[in-house]
Amino acid sequence: MTAAIEVLHLTKRYGDNVVLKDIDFHVDEREVVCVIGPSGSGKSTLLRCVNRLEDPTSGQILIKGIDICDDDTDLNDVRRRIGMVFQQFNLFPHLSALANVMVAQRKVLNRSSGEAELLARAQLDKVGLGEKADSYPSQLSGGQQQRVAIARALAMDPEIMLFDEATSALDPELVGDVLAVMRDLAAGGMTMMVVTHEMHFARQVADRVVFMADGVVVESGPPEQVLGAPSQPRTQQFLSQVENR
Amino acid sequence: MTRHQRNQVLQWAVFAAGVLAVVAFLWATVEWDAVRRQFFNAEVFRDQFPTMLTEGVRNTLIYTMIGFGGGMVFGLIAALMRRSSVPPARAIALGYVDVMRSLPALLVILIVGFGLPLAFGDNLPTWANSNFVAGGFALALVAGAYLAETIRAGIEAVPKGQGEAARSLGMTAGQTTFTIVLPQAFRIIIPPLTNEFIMLLKDSSLIAVLGIIVGQRELTTIARQASNSSGNYTPLIAAALCYICITLPLTFLVRRLEKRANAGTR
Numbered sequence: 001m002t003a004a005i006e007v008l009h010l011t012k013r014y015g016d017n018v019v020l021k022d023i024d025f026h027v028d029e030r031e032v033v034c035v036i037g038p039s040g041s042g043k044s045t046l047l048r049c050v051n052r053l054e055d056p057t058s059g060q061i062l063i064k065g066i067d068i069c070d071d072d073t074d075l076n077d078v079r080r081r082i083g084m085v086f087q088q089f090n091l092f093p094h095l096s097a098l099a100n101v102m103v104a105q106r107k108v109l110n111r112s113s114g115e116a117e118l119l120a121r122a123q124l125d126k127v128g129l130g131e132k133a134d135s136y137p138s139q140l141s142g143g144q145q146q147r148v149a150i151a152r153a154l155a156m157d158p159e160i161m162l163f164d165e166a167t168s169a170l171d172p173e174l175v176g177d178v179l180a181v182m183r184d185l186a187a188g189g190m191t192m193m194v195v196t197h198e199m200h201f202a203r204q205v206a207d208r209v210v211f212m213a214d215g216v217v218v219e220s221g222p223p224e225q226v227l228g229a230p231s232q233p234r235t236q237q238f239l240s241q242v243e244n245r
Numbered sequence: 246m247t248r249h250q251r252n253q254v255l256q257w258a259v260f261a262a263g264v265l266a267v268v269a270f271l272w273a274t275v276e277w278d279a280v281r282r283q284f285f286n287a288e289v290f291r292d293q294f295p296t297m298l299t300e301g302v303r304n305t306l307i308y309t310m311i312g313f314g315g316g317m318v319f320g321l322i323a324a325l326m327r328r329s330s331v332p333p334a335r336a337i338a339l340g341y342v343d344v345m346r347s348l349p350a351l352l353v354i355l356i357v358g359f360g361l362p363l364a365f366g367d368n369l370p371t372w373a374n375s376n377f378v379a380g381g382f383a384l385a386l387v388a389g390a391y392l393a394e395t396i397r398a399g400i401e402a403v404p405k406g407q408g409e410a411a412r413s414l415g416m417t418a419g420q421t422t423f424t425i426v427l428p429q430a431f432r433i434i435i436p437p438l439t440n441e442f443i444m445l446l447k448d449s450s451l452i453a454v455l456g457i458i459v460g461q462r463e464l465t466t467i468a469r470q471a472s473n474s475s476g477n478y479t480p481l482i483a484a485a486l487c488y489i490c491i492t493l494p495l496t497f498l499v500r501r502l503e504k505r506a507n508a509g510t511r
């Protein structure tokens with residue numbers, strides 16, 4: 001079986017600064033992989049390479065067997081199949097919550113406005129924000145905005161979901177709602193790559209945890225192994241720092 | 246009196262003394278009778294209407310609309326070209342903006358006004374041989390250069406994450422620009438756009454250099470002609486009032502519009 005995401009020998013360089021060094025990484029179908037590590041470790045860059053918001057310097061990235069670095073690949077079609085959730089939500093401020101969830105359905109999938117609205121309302125209901133459909137992003141809390149952003153991604157019927165520190169910009173009391181939505185999604189069998197600082201979430205939800213530091217994958221395995229009994233000193237050091245906070 | 250009150254009184258006293266000095270100076274030096282007769286003659290004032298409205302205000306608005314509408318088209322195209330991945334497209338847009346911004350509007354109007362009929366000769370339809378076309382086109386060219394920079398600044402003020410979010414949903418670069426980035430950019434640049442509009446409104450008076458044709462005169466031209474023929478400057482004041490009556494409500498309207506746009510969506 002081909003992996004949902006397959007990254008081979010990926011290197012990413014900004015000038016002289018090597019952010020990712022010869023990374024091999026994969027996410028299987030219906031697998032939830034949490035990527036953890038200190039800031040600057042390259043985990044967000046790796047995630048952003050997966051839908052080519054960043055262009056890799058060298059290496060290969062296959063999404064369901066499709067090489068997305070091939071110039072003949074229809075990148076928009078691949079991106080449509082990969083949902084992405086950002087740390088800063090990135091809701092469109094000039095559109096209502098409903099319109100945020102509808103706009104790409106209309107433009108990219110060419111759904112009729114009736115169909116798009118129906119699906120958008122269903123997605124908003126699912127993240128618990130059916131009543132906020134007419135609100136603008138500025139009228140929503142951070143946690144609500146992030147849940148609309150998740151609904152926006154899900155409305156495209158993605159096969160893979162990417163989460164880039166989805167809860168890092170939230171007030172602590174709002175984190176739970178967003179994590180609950182992500183937990184439901186994982187339970188529903190969604191293929192997920194989650195860059196996160198939420199160790200608790202990783203422990204409970206991840207099928208596999210990948211620890212990155214200084215642009216390389218240091219350790220990878222089931223959460224109880226990587227988080228419970230890490231074999232690498234770098235992982236042990238990071239986890240002790242996180243737990244001592 | 247507290248220290249604060251003393252301070253207040255002192256500041257008012259300085260202000261009053263200043264005003265008094267200026268008023269006294271003007272009172273002693275200005276020949277008020279002549280000013281009143283030459284600038285504020287009620288009879289001459291009444292004579293300016295309705296022509297000043299039906300021709301002057303009307304044509305000023307038409308020139309401004311043509312200039313602003315055309316300028317927006319040129320400006321948007323130039324702004325998008327500046328961000329193109331095709332280097333010559335970027336170079337042409339940059340050249341247009343830099344050249345147009347270094348020329349006085351008056352000069353552009355003269356060059357276009359005399360150049361257009363010369364360059365296109367018989368290919369130019371007769372209806373196009375008017376101040377509305379030549380003058381409006383020249384204004385649009387000048388305004389477009391300034392608007393291009395304003396629009397570009399607006400586009401760059403939209404956070405990068407907005408484009409990334411749109412692209413991550415599978416939207417094309419064009420869809421992203423027109424449905425996500427530009428609507429936000431225009432909201433950001435409402436104040437400078439108002440400014441450009443007002444500048445253009447006033448620059449429309451320069452079109453008179455292309456020759457004065459009855460029916461195509463705008464406010465300033467009508468006022469100048471009327472004051473020449475009547476030997477009285479009151480028409481100038483009448484024109485000034487007309488400009489103010491267009492500009493102030495517009496400023497007010499945009500300020501309210503802006504407030505509403507910001508309240509709803511940010």
